Amino acid sequence: MAVNVTMPKLGMTMEAGKISEWKKKEGERVQAGEIILVIETEEVSYEVESPGTGTLYIVVAEEQEVPVGELLGIVAVDDAEYHEISFKVERIVIPPERVVGLATESKEVFTPRGEVSRIVASQPIDPSKLHVVVIGGGPGGYPAAIKAAQMGAQVTLIENKVLGGTCLNKGCIPTKALLQSASKYHETKRFAEYGIKVDKVALDFAQVMKRKGEVVSTLVKGLEGIVKSNGIKVVKGIGTLIDSKTVKVVETNEQIRADRIILATGSVPMKIPISGIDLPGVITSDEALFLEKLPETMLVIGGGVIGIEFAQLFNRMEVKITVVEMLPQILPYEDTEMANKLESMLKQEGIAIYTNTVVKGIGEKGNKKVVMFGEKEALVDLVLVAVGRRPYTEGLGTEKIGVKIEKGAIVVNEYLETTVPEVFAVGDVIGTIMLAHVATAEGEHAAQNALGCPTKMSYKAVPRALYTSPELGSVGLTEKEAKDKYGQIKMGRFPLYANGKALILGETGGMVKVIAEPKYGEVVGVHFLGPHATDMIAEATLGIQMEATVEEFAHTIHAHPTVSESIMEAALDVEGCAIHIPARKKK
Amino acid sequence: MSPFDNQHVRENEKKAAWVLQLDILPYDQALRLQEELVVKRREGNIRDLLMLLEHPPVVTVTREKTRENIIVPLDRLAKEGIIIAKTNRGGDVTYHGPGQLVGYLIMDLNHYGNDLHDYVHNIETIIINLLKDYEIVAYRDSRYPGVWVNDEKIAAIGIAVKSKWITMHGFALNVNPNLTHFSYIFPCGIKDRGVTSLAKVLGKAVDKQELRPRLIYHFSNVFNLKTEEILRGDMVW
Numbered sequence: 001m002a003v004n005v006t007m008p009k010l011g012m013t014m015e016a017g018k019i020s021e022w023k024k025k026e027g028e029r030v031q032a033g034e035i036i037l038v039i040e041t042e043e044v045s046y047e048v049e050s051p052g053t054g055t056l057y058i059v060v061a062e063e064q065e066v067p068v069g070e071l072l073g074i075v076a077v078d079d080a081e082y083h084e085i086s087f088k089v090e091r092i093v094i095p096p097e098r099v100v101g102l103a104t105e106s107k108e109v110f111t112p113r114g115e116v117s118r119i120v121a122s123q124p125i126d127p128s129k130l131h132v133v134v135i136g137g138g139p140g141g142y143p144a145a146i147k148a149a150q151m152g153a154q155v156t157l158i159e160n161k162v163l164g165g166t167c168l169n170k171g172c173i174p175t176k177a178l179l180q181s182a183s184k185y186h187e188t189k190r191f192a193e194y195g196i197k198v199d200k201v202a203l204d205f206a207q208v209m210k211r212k213g214e215v216v217s218t219l220v221k222g223l224e225g226i227v228k229s230n231g232i233k234v235v236k237g238i239g240t241l242i243d244s245k246t247v248k249v250v251e252t253n254e255q256i257r258a259d260r261i262i263l264a265t266g267s268v269p270m271k272i273p274i275s276g277i278d279l280p281g282v283i284t285s286d287e288a289l290f291l292e293k294l295p296e297t298m299l300v301i302g303g304g305v306i307g308i309e310f311a312q313l314f315n316r317m318e319v320k321i322t323v324v325e326m327l328p329q330i331l332p333y334e335d336t337e338m339a340n341k342l343e344s345m346l347k348q349e350g351i352a353i354y355t356n357t358v359v360k361g362i363g364e365k366g367n368k369k370v371v372m373f374g375e376k377e378a379l380v381d382l383v384l385v386a387v388g389r390r391p392y393t394e395g396l397g398t399e400k401i402g403v404k405i406e407k408g409a410i411v412v413n414e415y416l417e418t419t420v421p422e423v424f425a426v427g428d429v430i431g432t433i434m435l436a437h438v439a440t441a442e443g444e445h446a447a448q449n450a451l452g453c454p455t456k457m458s459y460k461a462v463p464r465a466l467y468t469s470p471e472l473g474s475v476g477l478t479e480k481e482a483k484d485k486y487g488q489i490k491m492g493r494f495p496l497y498a499n500g501k502a503l504i505l506g507e508t509g510g511m512v513k514v515i516a517e518p519k520y521g522e523v524v525g526v527h528f529l530g531p532h533a534t535d536m537i538a539e540a541t542l543g544i545q546m547e548a549t550v551e552e553f554a555h556t557i558h559a560h561p562t563v564s565e566s567i568m569e570a571a572l573d574v575e576g577c578a579i580h581i582p583a584r585k586k587k
Numbered sequence: 588m589s590p591f592d593n594q595h596v597r598e599n600e601k602k603a604a605w606v607l608q609l610d611i612l613p614y615d616q617a618l619r620l621q622e623e624l625v626v627k628r629r630e631g632n633i634r635d636l637l638m639l640l641e642h643p644p645v646v647t648v649t650r651e652k653t654r655e656n657i658i659v660p661l662d663r664l665a666k667e668g669i670i671i672a673k674t675n676r677g678g679d680v681t682y683h684g685p686g687q688l689v690g691y692l693i694m695d696l697n698h699y700g701n702d703l704h705d706y707v708h709n710i711e712t713i714i715i716n717l718l719k720d721y722e723i724v725a726y727r728d729s730r731y732p733g734v735w736v737n738d739e740k741i742a743a744i745g746i747a748v749k750s751k752w753i754t755m756h757g758f759a760l761n762v763n764p765n766l767t768h769f770s771y772i773f774p775c776g777i778k779d780r781g782v783t784s785l786a787k788v789l790g791k792a793v794d795k796q797e798l799r800p801r802l803i804y805h806f807s808n809v810f811n812l813k814t815e816e817i818l819r820g821d822m823v824w
Contacts (some may be wrong), residue, residue, distance in 0.1 A: 010748075011704035020650055020677075035750055038675075043775075044703045044746040045649070045677035063652070105751045 003051045004400065007039065007066045010046060016067045017041040019060055024050075026058045027411050030075060037072065046528035052077040054553040060188040069404060093373065100139060107340035124450030127152040132450055133247045133258035134158070135396070138165015139266030139436040142227060142425025144443030148262075149230040151451050156256060157232050158239035158249060163223050166266050166428070167436040169216060174289045175309055177212040179467050180314035185471070192377045193506065203317055205294050212289070241397035244420045252396070260422050260450035263403075263410060264443060265396055267389040267428035272301070276362030281369050282383045295317055301359050303330035307386035308346070312468045317352050322352040322380070324359050324373045331466065335478035335513065335527045342472060342529060345509050359552075391429045406430075414456040416446040424450055435461055465534035470496075470510040473537030476544050478523035482515045486524075490516040490550065492573030496530040498580045499569075500561035507531040512570040514550065521549040523571070532563050539567060550574045592669055602603055602698075603634065604812040606803055609640035609819060614647065614672045616684065617691070621755045624693045627751045637757075637797055637806055637814070638691040639646075642683040644669040644765075646772055648679060649745075656757035656773040664771060676756035677777035678732065678745035679741040686784070688798065689757075690806075696752040699810075707732075707744060713805045714742045717760075720801055731777055734760075735759055739783035743775055760802075762786065 007017050020038040029037050030050040037048040050056070054077035060066055132148040145157045162169050170275035170434030188201040227234060231378045235256075247256045271277050286304055294317055303325030315321045323330065330353060331339040343353055351423040357374040362383055364370065371378045373454045391409040404411040404419040409431030416424045424446040427439030438459070443456045466472035482489045497508035510530030516523050526540035543553055553571035558564045570579040612620075617640060627633045645794040646669055648654050656679060657664070657671075664671065669682075683689055697705060711727050714734045718725040718741070725736050734742040749755060763786035775784055785793045808815045 011702040033750075040677045042704060042707060043676075043744050044707060044748060045675060046703065046748040047750050050748055063650075490659040537755050 002283065003054075003075045003077055004035065004071055004419065005048065005051060005075060006419075007068050007070050007072055008046070008048065009068045010044075012039060014041055016065050017046075019062050019072065020045055021062060022058055022073075024056050026056065028056050029131040030054065030056045031432075036075075039072075048072075050075055054078050056468075058411060059308070069402065081365065092485055121234045128154075129453040130259040130451065131257065132260045132262065132447070134262045134264060135247065135257055136165065136264035136266055136427070136429070137160065137163045137227075137234070138264060138266050138427065138439065139167040140266065140429075140439030140443045141165065141262065142223065142443075143440045144262045144264060144426060144447045145227065145232050145518060146230050147444045147447035147453070148260075149232050149502060151447065151453070153260075153451055155230075155232045156235060156258075157227065158235045158237060158247065158256075159239040160236065162220055163234070164216075164220050165264075167439075168219050168223065170286055170289060172436050174212050174217060175217055175285070175306075175313070176467050178208065178289070179309060179313045179469075180238075181208040181211065183469050184311040186316045187363055190506065194554050198350055205317070208317075209291070227586070238395060240395055241401050241403070241423075243419045244401050244423055251519060259583055260449065261424070262443070262446050263396065263398075263423065263425040263429060264427045264439070265429045266439075267431075267434060268383070268392045270388045270390045271385055274359060274361050276364070279362060279364060279369065281367075281381065282385060284385050284565070288384055296320065296380045297368075297378075297380040298322075298384060299324065299369075299378050299380045299568070300374075300384045302386035302388065303327075303353065303355065303388060304333075304388065305331060305464075306383070308342075309467055310384055310386060311351050312346060315346075315349060320350075323354070324352070324357050324371075325355045326358045326428055328356050330355060331472070333478075334464070334466075334472065334474060335525070337479060337513065338472060338474070338511075338527045338529050341511065343469065344469070345470070346468070389428065389434060392432045393429060415449045415454060416442055416457055417449060422450065433459060434509065435464065436546045438462055442530070461541045463537045464543045467534060470527075471506060471533035471539075473528045473533035473535075474526065475541045476523070477515070478525060478527070479515060482517070482524055486516045486517045489524075490518060490521065490574045492550070492570045492575075492578070494566045494570040494573055494578060496563075496566060499530075499563060499566050500564070500565045502531060504561065505531050505563075506518055514553065514567065514574060515571040516550045516574055517518070521551060521574075522547055523550055525569075526567065528567065530563060530566065536564055536567065539564060592785075602812050603739050604635040604637060604694075604807070604810070604814050605817045606806075606814045607638045607817055607819065608799065609638065610684065611641045611643060614642050614645045614674075617642065617689075618672075618674065621691055621693065625675075625749050625753045625755050628693050628695055629749075631750050634691075635694040635810075635812065636692070637803070638693070639802070640689050640691070641685055641687060642689060644682070644684040644768060645672050646670075646680060646682050647672050647674045647676075648680050649674060649676065653680045653776065656776050657771065658773060659771045666668075667768065667771075669768060669771070674745075674756070676745035676747045678743070679774075680772050681743050681745065681759065681774055682764075682768050682772055683759055684764045684768055686762055687759045688762050688788075688795070688802070690760070690802070692742075692754055692757040694754045694810075696748065696754060698741060701752055703746070703748065706754070707746060707788060709809050710744055711742075713802065713809045714760060716805045716809070717802050718785075721785060721789065721793070723785070729782065732775060736783055736788055739781040740774060740777070741785070741788070762795060762798060 020040040024030050024036045032053045034050045036050045037049045039046050041417050052075045057074040059071050059073050131154045134157045137157050145155045149155045185203050190457045191198050230498050237251045239247050243249050254350045297320040300323045303323050311321045311323050330343050331341045359373040361372050362369055367381050402420050410425040410429050412418050412425050412430050418425050426442035426446045428434045428480050445455050448455050463475040493515045494512045496502040496510040502508045512525040515525035528536050550571050558568045569578045715725045725734050728735050733740045742758055744758045745756050747755050761784035763784055769782040
């Protein structure tokens with residue numbers, strides 16, 4: 001285990017300090033408590049003691065000014081073997097206000113950015129002797145707890161609301177349950193096409209909400225059972241950090257001693273600073289999932305994944321929907337071609353969508369809301385703010401123990417370790433990719449790293465899923481990202497209307513796009529707009545994970561008739577050899 | 588009974604500090620004395636302590652680079668009887684000499700909120716308040732350390748915090764030193780500002796016997812302590 005020597009905060013107003021003198025040399029052995037360094041801030045020199053006994057590695061040289069909290073050196077303590085010790089040092093410019101002392105202009109200083117790469121201890125750790133405390137029981141925290149328990153550790157999971165976190169209770173699961181009801185209701189309009197005669201079809205919104213609640217509570221109960229079966233102690237309350245080995249439960253003041261801590265406190269919906277944002281009737285997804293009755297009209301601010309899913313589900317329940325998105329396309333992180341195609345399909349369903357438009361403010365008119373966006377105004381019953389989510393660290397106590405936060409998110413290295421050794425963080429609170437399945441993968445990796453089985457987190461093959469109808473499943477790079485990275489790329493496309501199963505399903509809107517890099521034909525991106533896309537994308541994810549080539553996708557036999565054949569055909573189309581596309585004239 | 592007997596200072600006693608008044612002590616001897624006192628303070632064997640003294644002419648440097656702020660040839664210094672000493676306080680190069688009141692504070696900052704900037708601020712306040720007694724308007728400048736009168740430095744401050752938050756060094760107040768000696772350096776590394784003294788500002792000499800008790804009063808006021816004088820004879824080294 002290595003211990004970071006960082007610039008201490010020696011006073012409330014201290015922003016940076018200067019390294020006056022290293023008292024020990026690079027590679028020298030130091031004892032815990034021994035003076036290894038003298039730093040200076042505003043006419044005061046201060047002796048820094050070594051935090052441990054081991055070998056000293058110097059990161060920043062003498063005479064350099066370093067902001068408070070940044071890395072100065074590392075002590076590689078004894079009782080462990082080290083596989084690699086490396087760190088990045090970047091030169092940044094600190095503006096004059098932040099420089100202590102006589103500066104009247106900007107000073108160039110070394111500030112080590114990116115913490116030390118995980119120093120790997122190869123000495124076997126006995127997990128059964130370790131107590132892991134996980135703060136947060138959502139899709140980041142509970143898999144971390146279960147993995148740690150499977151590895152033999154004692155585990156305590158502190159959750160202040162309900163197990164399953166945002167995903168199970170206020171996110172993925174309830175929205176998809178509502179989307180399912182919306183989609184079934186929408187299908188009834190085409191029953192005659194399939195030879196089904198129905199007299200009258202009506203939407204029972206109370207039952208829609210009831211079913212959503214049943215799905216959620218079934219999953220929560222199941223999760224509670226699984227967690228219990230693993231011997232994990234669940235404590236209900238708000239966990240806060242006291243020091244790097246102690247967590248306190250705020251409600252009971254109980255202090256829990258931890259050998260390893262995993263932070264998984266998730267995220268909350270963001271609001272934008274426009275007038276009227278706090279009016280009643282201006283809601284986020286949290287409230288949208290608990291509506292008691294359907295509004296007649298709704299405006300959705302934000303055309304990202306959350307906004308678009310809510311837009312379609314409410315539109316299908318006969319609410320008049322307008323979506324306003326400030327960027328040039330809805331679903332800004334998706335491939336532009338796919339996003340545009342979905343946008344036109346949603347518009348055909350009657351959803352009004354405005355891109356490149358900013359919402360200026362919200363006013364009241366009677367019991368409705370007036371929303372001013374672009375040059376227009378809309379009068380609606382409800383405004384749904386879906387502009388994104390931000391990491392939630394309030395009351396966690398991270399600043400107390402020196403866990404670094406940047407732009408609101410906890411900073412971690414590739415081993416999910418924070419700037420405090422043996423304290424890890426995963427999921428939305430680190431803000432890398434805010435998806436439940438990413439939080440789960442991070443949670444499992446963090447548990448392994450905490451218990452001595454080092455494993456780096458990779459974001460190479462992370463699928464994204466949108467549960468509209470048609471669904472959108474994607475993994476890897478968009479067309480633009482691939483072009484920026486590789487210059488020339490290879491692409492193949494296949495329209496769903498040419499796929500037999502899509503025709504059988506009666507869902508022929510959509511297409512598949514496969515993107516490959518030019519050198520080896522390795523597939524770098526797959527985008528699937530169509531029925532079952534969110535399930536289909538798993539094949540592509542596995543392929544990208546295994547660095548499969550276009551050839552391998554194209555020549556894997558896919559069952560017929562399935563929607564999955566479209567991926568195979570799109571891969572064949574990269575070389576112009578798709579079977580089920582009419583032959584194109586050779587150029 | 589000598590206050591230096593190993594009596595542990597109990598934390599919940601009313602806060603008192605000791606004042607040790609000396610006349611002239613060479614810089615290196617004072618430095619050794621401070622270091623002994625720091626060890627005793629850390630062990631809890633003495634109280635917080637204010638030492639008041641003067642030095643024979645000396646230019647003190649800190650990091651190697653600060654030597655660049657000596658702007659006359661070194662033999663010139665020698666000719667004037669000014670020695671050079673390396674020291675471990677923060678800050679840049681400075682000058683001490685007769686007529687300059689030097690104060691060294693050996694204090695345990697664990698009892699003062701472990702805040703260095705706050706501590707420096709308090710020392711500046713002591714000097715500013717003292718100068719007010721003489722109707723001198725002194726001030727801090729956020730860009731430059733020390734205490735200023737008419738944009739000239741009247742007191743310099745430099746501190747060292749040793750392990751477990753025990754301080755040493757402190758301030759140097761120009762009562763009536765040889766101001767010419769200051770022209771041999773860029774004091775505290777500041778190139779474009781001058782140095783002054785009480786004598787220069789007031790245009791007359793100041794009674795040192797009156798100044799010291801006033802300073803001790805302001806020290807006890809700012810740090811909220813009651814002071815007790817101890818004698819040099821109590822010290823054993």
